[in-house]
Amino acid sequence: MAVKEPPAPGPALRVLDRLLDVFALAGLGFVTPVVRLVRGDSPRAQVMELWRLLGIPLLAILVFLLLWSRMSAAVETSLGQIPGPVAVWEQTRVLWADHHAERAKAAAFYERLAQRNADLLAADASAEVVSMTYTGKPTYVDQIFTSLKTVFTGFLLASLIAIPLGILCGLSPTFSAGLNPFIQIFRPVSPLAWLPVVTMIVSAVYVSADPMFAKSFINSAITVALCSLWPTVINTALGVSSIDRDLLNVARVLRLKWTTKLFKVVIPSSLPLIFTGLRLSLGVGWMVLIAAEMLAQNPGLGKFVWDEFQNGSSDSLSRIMVAVFTVGIIGFLLDRVMLTVQTLVAFDRGR
Amino acid sequence: MALIEASGISKSFGAGSRARHVLDDVSLAVDRGEFVSIAGPMGSGKSTLLGILAGLIPRDRGTVRIDGAPVRDLRRDTAFVFQNYSLLPWFSALENVRLAVGAAFPGRPRAAQRDQAQEVLELVGLGNALHRRPGQLSGGMRQRVAIARAFAIEPEILLLDEPFGALDALTRETLQLELAKLCSPGRPVTTVMITNSVDEAILMSDRIVPLSHGPGATLGAPIAVALPRPRTKAILTHDREALHARAQVIEALTASFARQAGRGRGRRAPAEAPVPCALAPLETEP
Numbered sequence A: 001m002a003v004k005e006p007p008a009p010g011p012a013l014r015v016l017d018r019l020l021d022v023f024a025l026a027g028l029g030f031v032t033p034v035v036r037l038v039r040g041d042s043p044r045a046q047v048m049e050l051w052r053l054l055g056i057p058l059l060a061i062l063v064f065l066l067l068w069s070r071m072s073a074a075v076e077t078s079l080g081q082i083p084g085p086v087a088v089w090e091q092t093r094v095l096w097a098d099h100h101a102e103r104a105k106a107a108a109f110y111e112r113l114a115q116r117n118a119d120l121l122a123a124d125a126s127a128e129v130v131s132m133t134y135t136g137k138p139t140y141v142d143q144i145f146t147s148l149k150t151v152f153t154g155f156l157l158a159s160l161i162a163i164p165l166g167i168l169c170g171l172s173p174t175f176s177a178g179l180n181p182f183i184q185i186f187r188p189v190s191p192l193a194w195l196p197v198v199t200m201i202v203s204a205v206y207v208s209a210d211p212m213f214a215k216s217f218i219n220s221a222i223t224v225a226l227c228s229l230w231p232t233v234i235n236t237a238l239g240v241s242s243i244d245r246d247l248l249n250v251a252r253v254l255r256l257k258w259t260t261k262l263f264k265v266v267i268p269s270s271l272p273l274i275f276t277g278l279r280l281s282l283g284v285g286w287m288v289l290i291a292a293e294m295l296a297q298n299p300g301l302g303k304f305v306w307d308e309f310q311n312g313s314s315d316s317l318s319r320i321m322v323a324v325f326t327v328g329i330i331g332f333l334l335d336r337v338m339l340t341v342q343t344l345v346a347f348d349r350g351r
Numbered sequence B: 001m002a003l004i005e006a007s008g009i010s011k012s013f014g015a016g017s018r019a020r021h022v023l024d025d026v027s028l029a030v031d032r033g034e035f036v037s038i039a040g041p042m043g044s045g046k047s048t049l050l051g052i053l054a055g056l057i058p059r060d061r062g063t064v065r066i067d068g069a070p071v072r073d074l075r076r077d078t079a080f081v082f083q084n085y086s087l088l089p090w091f092s093a094l095e096n097v098r099l100a101v102g103a104a105f106p107g108r109p110r111a112a113q114r115d116q117a118q119e120v121l122e123l124v125g126l127g128n129a130l131h132r133r134p135g136q137l138s139g140g141m142r143q144r145v146a147i148a149r150a151f152a153i154e155p156e157i158l159l160l161d162e163p164f165g166a167l168d169a170l171t172r173e174t175l176q177l178e179l180a181k182l183c184s185p186g187r188p189v190t191t192v193m194i195t196n197s198v199d200e201a202i203l204m205s206d207r208i209v210p211l212s213h214g215p216g217a218t219l220g221a222p223i224a225v226a227l228p229r230p231r232t233k234a235i236l237t238h239d240r241e242a243l244h245a246r247a248q249v250i251e252a253l254t255a256s257f258a259r260q261a262g263r264g265r266g267r268r269a270p271a272e273a274p275v276p277c278a279l280a281p282l283e284t285e286p
Helices: A011-025 A031-039 A043-072 A085-123 A140-171 A173-186 A191-205 A215-241 A245-253 A258-296 A301-311 A316-348 B046-054 B093-104 B110-123 B139-152 B169-182 B198-204 B233-238 B240-263
Strands: B004-013 B020-030 B035-039 B061-066 B078-081 B157-161 B190-195 B207-210
Touching: A011 A031, A031 A043, A043 A085, A085 A140, A085 A316, A140 A173, A140 A215, A140 A258, A140 A301, A140 A316, A173 A215, A191 A215, A191 A258, A215 A258, A245 A258, A258 A301, A258 A316, A258 B093, A301 A316, B004 B046, B020 B035, B020 B046, B020 B061, B035 B046, B035 B198, B046 B157, B046 B190, B078 B139, B093 B110, B093 B139, B110 B139, B139 B157, B139 B169, B169 B198, B190 B198, B198 B207, B198 B233, B198 B240, B207 B240, B233 B240
Parallel strands: B035 B190, B035 B207, B078 B157, B157 B190
Antiparallel strands: B004 B020, B004 B061
16 A cells, blocks of 8 residues: 655744754744744644643742742841732832933934034034043943953853863873862862952053053953863863764874974864853853952943942832842853853754 | 895784784885785784885884885885775865875866866766765765875875775775776876785785784785786686685685684793794796
8 A cells, every 4th residue: 555655844844843853952942833833844843832831830930929929028127018010010010221322312312412513613613522431330231231241251261271270181191180270279269269369469550551451340350261161171172072082093194293283183173062161151150140240340241230329219129120030030041052052052063 | 136025013002011013023015016915814914014115014023125215204105905995075075186286286177186086076976066076975085085095196006905995895806896997007106005804815816925814914925816907807717726726815815814813812832832934935827
């Protein structure tokens, strides 16, 4: 009896399938059942899948919000009641509105300045144009971006140091034995312990009349780098030292130069583990950043939390909660992006 | 003077009482342009011997000379083909071969290297799979790339470690014939091939040297196959000379097996001297 094969998917559906793979990679797996439902693919199975991927998490969040609003009413602190979800949402809107208001003020300021300059030039064509920068305080969104800039600077610095170190460790057992004590001892050190040391060294070394970067930014970035370079070193070393014996034999047999061997055999082979290390490092770096910013007074989310805490107004706790959720959500998004990159690299290497 | 001269090679792995004596006083001579197969069962130290000839594996005792010069490390004019393809999975077939050409001829411009790589790949029948990665190639095609990579560097010496061992029987037959054509008198390459298939050895080689069963493996008397190369499959079943050689090889291998079984694992009967091996090739018909 002949078996009828289902018609092969057309090109549009094939592209859609690839896109769904990417979504699943990025942890947005719930998109797949939705699309399949729309296509009419075995609806019952898709609904169950959707429930598992999206429905249950949403339900859990709802339960959490309910419990939170109940329990928050029960505790009285020196700063007032612990804010419930409604209060936190209220503060989110306030911070967002503040941000827009501040941007509007800045826009107005620059408009007035442009107008003044136009008037000056109209009166006397060779008059000197006035240039001023608006000095408002940084808004919440500005602070988020400062935090992101700082963490990426620290992360980049860490990667530039950690990847070569890791490669050396993986290639040379001698080097690895020598570096290992330092890795083991410095890895558990908290950023709060590094910060004073970093601050003093930076103050001594970074002396300039017109510095390009604020000291607080440098201190935070360096502390982030110091704390987050260890996962990358360890994973890179592991990746390099566990290359397939066969591939190393190929490099010997082809008599490749050591630079060719490094860039064409060693590094491509260890890329999946290197990216795993980078992802872990970014996660550590983001966690470390908030603490470092708090102490170094870098105008980011850490300073926001610290200021609110010192402020002690009735809204402070809510605002701190907003910051907590912001930090968590951004950390989650950063991790997802790195995970997608990591999985794409692993697929690409055929592993 | 033979091109490859190995004498008194001994190799053990491990130390003290746990030492495994893989090779014991092995000697081999290969003339220029000759195709020698080393036949033996698994675990007999064949790959170790080939590695020592190439300079990949250090030997405990004995000397290896190629063209009179002692072998220290891999030579520019030696190509090696592994049993397990060993292609770089992140490069295309063309780039894999070009890498070898680039390492062997660093002075040549990249475009010329690429052209040479393409030429050799077309020679092995992969002209339309140049840009595919090893993951997208079948086992037979991957081994063709490995062979192309070996020939691309214009080697004087070709060392093959069970090149078709990981392939299915049908693909193996096809590739054996192709390799036989590539190693034909038109392109004289001194070749040493390791194989565990007697038929393969008879199809391709001028001389077959049986390696006795390990530990402490030694080479048996070489058996000549005095037939013109390249040969066809029909020879295996119809030619008397080939059938005679086949019988000799199988006898040599089973005899060594029986000797090994008789004297038990790991022990060597002192009275039993290993079969002496010839340092010079047997007389062959022109």
